[in-house]
Amino acid sequence: MKDMRILIVGGGIGGLTSAIALCRKGYEVEVIERDPDWSVYGVGIIQQGNVVRAMTELGLIDDYISAGFGFDRVQVYIPTGVCVADIPTPRLVEGYPGNVGIGRRALHKVLGDRAKEAGADIRLG
Incomplete structure (x- = not known):
């Protein structure tokens, strides 16, 4: 099964995360994204x-x-x-925070860079 080629349609958060995981399992992964600019909304x-x-x-x-x-x-x-409410959130990973606020562009950069490093072939447009 490891010689199977996998096509992921969409280069967003889910597609890039899937590409990273699958590449690390030894699969050949191609991600196609229809947006030629690979643009991401700037919201957090x-x-x-x-x-x-x-x-x-x-x-x-x-x-x-x-x-x-x-x-x-x-x-x-x-x-x-x-202050009318102070709600602690549990840490699920020792040494790391319980929550993270991140801009979509920043998250996309981390995921895109790591997907490429893992060996995913990413095609735009």
Whole structure:
């Protein structure tokens, strides 16, 4: 089965993560992305501990953490500046934060660079 070639349609978060995992298992992977500029929305996202754990398992954790901002609690403030909630979040990976805030462009760069390093053939347009 390892000589199987795998085609991944879409070079976003899911496609690139899949490419990294499959390349590391020894498969030949091609990712096709219809956007010739491989553009990514510039908005940020918050990812919880399960993503931190997955990034650790994929060997991406240090690049991922460096590209984002880790935190272990969420605080909610009302317009007067009073904190009305302070919610700790558990760490699922020892030594790493429970959550990470990261820009989509930064996450895409980490995943794209690592997919290429893993041997994925990425075709745009």
